Amino acid sequence: MVAYDEMFGADAAFADGPARAVYGELKQWMDAASEEFFDARRRQAELFFRRIGITFAVGGEAEANERLIPFDIVPRIISGKEWKTLEAGLTQRAKALNAFLADIYGPGECVKAGIIPAELVYRNSQYRVEMTRIKPPHGVFVHISGTDLVRTSEHDFYVLEDNARTPSGVSYMLENREVMMRLFPELFARHRVAPVETYTDGLLATLKSVAPVFAEGDPTAVVLTPGPFNSAFYEHSFLADKMGVELVEGSDLFVQDGRVYMRTTEGPRRVDVIYRRIDDDFLDPLVFRPDSAIGVPGLMSVYEAGRVTIVNAPGAGVADDKAVYSYMPDIIKFFSGEEAILKTVPTWRCREPEALSYVLDHLSEMVVKEVNGSGGYGMLVGPTASKAEIEAFRAKLIHDPDGFIAQPTLALSTCPTFCDKGLAPRHVDLRPFVLTGSDEVRVTPGGLTRVALTEGSLVVNSSQGGGTKDTWVLDD
Amino acid sequence: MLSRTADSLYWMGRYMERADFSARILEAAMRLASLPADEASQGGEWDSAIAISDVSDAFLAAHGAATEANVRAFLAFDADNPSSIRSCLAMARANARAVRTALTTEVWEAINDAWNEFNRFKPATMDMQAFARFLEWLKGVVRVYDGAVHRTQLRNDGYAFMRLGAAVERADNTARILDVKYHLLLPENEPVGGGLDYFQWSTILREVSALTAYRWVYRESIKPWLVADLLILNRQMPRSLLNCCDDVAHNLDRLATIYSRRGPAQRMATASVGRLAGLRIEQIFQSGLHEFITRFISENARISTVIAEQYLL
Numbered sequence: 001m002v003a004y005d006e007m008f009g010a011d012a013a014f015a016d017g018p019a020r021a022v023y024g025e026l027k028q029w030m031d032a033a034s035e036e037f038f039d040a041r042r043r044q045a046e047l048f049f050r051r052i053g054i055t056f057a058v059g060g061e062a063e064a065n066e067r068l069i070p071f072d073i074v075p076r077i078i079s080g081k082e083w084k085t086l087e088a089g090l091t092q093r094a095k096a097l098n099a100f101l102a103d104i105y106g107p108g109e110c111v112k113a114g115i116i117p118a119e120l121v122y123r124n125s126q127y128r129v130e131m132t133r134i135k136p137p138h139g140v141f142v143h144i145s146g147t148d149l150v151r152t153s154e155h156d157f158y159v160l161e162d163n164a165r166t167p168s169g170v171s172y173m174l175e176n177r178e179v180m181m182r183l184f185p186e187l188f189a190r191h192r193v194a195p196v197e198t199y200t201d202g203l204l205a206t207l208k209s210v211a212p213v214f215a216e217g218d219p220t221a222v223v224l225t226p227g228p229f230n231s232a233f234y235e236h237s238f239l240a241d242k243m244g245v246e247l248v249e250g251s252d253l254f255v256q257d258g259r260v261y262m263r264t265t266e267g268p269r270r271v272d273v274i275y276r277r278i279d280d281d282f283l284d285p286l287v288f289r290p291d292s293a294i295g296v297p298g299l300m301s302v303y304e305a306g307r308v309t310i311v312n313a314p315g316a317g318v319a320d321d322k323a324v325y326s327y328m329p330d331i332i333k334f335f336s337g338e339e340a341i342l343k344t345v346p347t348w349r350c351r352e353p354e355a356l357s358y359v360l361d362h363l364s365e366m367v368v369k370e371v372n373g374s375g376g377y378g379m380l381v382g383p384t385a386s387k388a389e390i391e392a393f394r395a396k397l398i399h400d401p402d403g404f405i406a407q408p409t410l411a412l413s414t415c416p417t418f419c420d421k422g423l424a425p426r427h428v429d430l431r432p433f434v435l436t437g438s439d440e441v442r443v444t445p446g447g448l449t450r451v452a453l454t455e456g457s458l459v460v461n462s463s464q465g466g467g468t469k470d471t472w473v474l475d476d
Numbered sequence: 477m478l479s480r481t482a483d484s485l486y487w488m489g490r491y492m493e494r495a496d497f498s499a500r501i502l503e504a505a506m507r508l509a510s511l512p513a514d515e516a517s518q519g520g521e522w523d524s525a526i527a528i529s530d531v532s533d534a535f536l537a538a539h540g541a542a543t544e545a546n547v548r549a550f551l552a553f554d555a556d557n558p559s560s561i562r563s564c565l566a567m568a569r570a571n572a573r574a575v576r577t578a579l580t581t582e583v584w585e586a587i588n589d590a591w592n593e594f595n596r597f598k599p600a601t602m603d604m605q606a607f608a609r610f611l612e613w614l615k616g617v618v619r620v621y622d623g624a625v626h627r628t629q630l631r632n633d634g635y636a637f638m639r640l641g642a643a644v645e646r647a648d649n650t651a652r653i654l655d656v657k658y659h660l661l662l663p664e665n666e667p668v669g670g671g672l673d674y675f676q677w678s679t680i681l682r683e684v685s686a687l688t689a690y691r692w693v694y695r696e697s698i699k700p701w702l703v704a705d706l707l708i709l710n711r712q713m714p715r716s717l718l719n720c721c722d723d724v725a726h727n728l729d730r731l732a733t734i735y736s737r738r739g740p741a742q743r744m745a746t747a748s749v750g751r752l753a754g755l756r757i758e759q760i761f762q763s764g765l766h767e768f769i770t771r772f773i774s775e776n777a778r779i780s781t782v783i784a785e786q787y788l789l
Binding site: 228248249263 | 570
């Protein structure tokens with residue numbers, strides 16, 4: 001399988017021959033610079049991240065976990081024209097996800113019309129029956145989404161999956177840009193790169209736009225974190241800090257007289273919008289898991305009364321189920337009347353007997369994923385898996401077919417990346433971040449490019465040794 | 477500011493101060509232990525080190541009799557002793573990490589670097605000199621932290637909570653030294669050239685970095701009641717009870733200004749400064765030094781509780 005390289009295109013041998021137009025300026029500049037120059041800059045980048053990232057570099061109490069997510073200094077570039085299409089596709093998708101969720105917790109038209117099987121919706125482990133009684137303020141369910149995209153050729157971008165619960169990684173997008181601008185100011189002078197720094201302003205505007213209509217005055221938003229021992233704590237505190245809102249833990253909040261308050265040194269202060277980075281199950285021990293120590297007792301009753309906004313809404317996880325994903329083209333068409341702009345990867349739902357038998361026969365060619373998995377765990381990449389791994393997966397599939405989907409192995413595009421032996425092509429994906437408020441849908445130009453650092457590997461997740469790149473959308 | 481944030485800043489301040497204090501206690505005990513055996517109180521300095529740090533029960537349960545080795549291990553490296561240098565650094569760092577964005581890079585790095593560096597020390601192979609260097613290092617760490625707070629933190633409510641924690645802790649620490657050593661400071665104990673007591677007094681002064689200060693202030697040889705005067709009533713002495721109370725009141729006033737509201741903590745702190753400032757050392761001796769100190773410790777703990785009720789819960 002020959003992958004499409006984003007710098008050199010489909011045909012040219014790697015690093016030999018002309019670069020695609022969008023990479024022209026970068027290629028010219030890179031050719032003129034020395035190896036020592038890049039070595040020095042790479043060391044500098046590492047230093048910057050150690051300083052900035054010092055708080056996510058420290059893990060639990062006993063083990064000082066010094067792991068940094070590797071950063072590659074070669075930017076990934078997307079032309080303005082390409083981005084226009086992606087942006088339209090992402091906006092369309094975000095709107096469809098919201099319409100879908102409002103429908104399945106409301107009239108259920110799409111199920112009645114046979115667009116999607118009822119059991120996939122109503123017996124989904126992410127379905128929260130409480131939400132049938134609750135209308136989220138301004139009708140928005142998914143305020144913050146991250147849609148993973150991969151590129152397979154000059155013109156083809158596919159959606160790999162939607163993240164409608166609490167997508168993470170946006171802090172890396174912002175830090176990557178910060179570090180790149182410090183390292184290569186001259187490169188930014190030669191390109192018109194669309195800014196990403198406005199993300200946090202957009203996030204705050206989005207949060208405030210969905211405040212309950214009852215909120216008097218300027219609404220108060222907070223970021224709710226499980227605490228410093230969560231692996232994404234750095235991002236939680238980073239976002240709170242950039243927005244200038246409080247980073248709270250469950251114990252900082254309490255419910256009184258039908259409102260949510262936070263405990264401050266000046267007494268209780270009303271909270272209107274909660275950007276929660278904890279799972280549905282832990283939000284409110286009176287409604288969901290009773291053993292949750294990180295939630296807020298009574299929160300859901302205030303939510304039901306429409307006096308606080310939870311971002312994203314509980315139950316939004318149905319929309320990022322990987323089996324539901326396969327119905328997205330129909331869902332988009334059903335709610336918008338339009339064809340899906342972004343392509344969906346052909347998906348075999350192992351819950352269907354015919355699909356299952358096809359998948360079992362072709363395991364060594366396919367990628368198999370858990371429908372509720374994330375982080376690249378519980379996943380089989382057929383072409384690179386060992387015989388034993390394939391057989392182990394076969395057993396899992398037969399045991400629980402409902403829990404899995406399978407897709408053909410895509411030829412993910414590559415991007416030049418610094419490796420031990422110099423520049424080499426490495427597979428990348430892209431996670432753009434989409435904000436949906438009551439006012440508008442905001443798509444930050446670019447997103448987080450993740451790169452599989454091992455030669456040939458298609459798994460880009462940072463938990464599996466992936467790295468990141470700065471992503472440029474050119475204003476051309 | 478979130479109450480939890482304020483609470484973390486307050487305790488971060490307390491734990492850094494306590495780490496420094498534990499190091500000073502250990503230094504003093506080592507110095508006393510280096511006296512010739514017939515003059516020293518037969519290992520009593522290690523008992524008193526444990527007594528001062530207010531963890532006697534836990535220590536007895538774990539070790540029984542105090543020896544140099546087990547006191548050193550307990551006060552410096554024991555993870556189960558909440559007042560050990562190790563625990564103080566770990567707690568200070570846990571609190572700092574929880575409020576990372578309320579701290580400047582300099583303050584965070586002072587604490588984080590200290591913790592990383594601490595883990596490189598090898599307690600098992602430390603001889604007397606290596607241990608002394610370790611204590612010296614720790615005191616340096618706390619100075620770097622203090623300096624970073626002083627030089628870089630915004631003078632906002634967060635700053636006031638950090639300083640408040642340090643001042644309350646320091647008052648408690650000085651009072652504990654006095655509590656354990658008070659009998660040495662009573663006027664009738666003035667010896668006729670007793671070398672041991674002289675050594676004890678100067679060690680008390682050293683524990684609080686006040687040996688030189690004593691000479692500047694009193695310009696005479698060390699008299700126990702003057703040592704008491706310096707540590708309790710001298711307003712210029714950074715670790716005196718009066719100065720600590722001043723600090724507490726001052727930082728509470730800062731909060732009252734920022735929040736435009738005074739509360740029970742401010743009233744209590746102002747009253748205790750007033751009471752202390754109006755006293756003379758003779759009066760304290762007359763009504764009982766020990767009773768005075770006991771009362772002070774519980775009053776100081778009461779202030780901490782009132783601060784918590786007013787701001788931190």
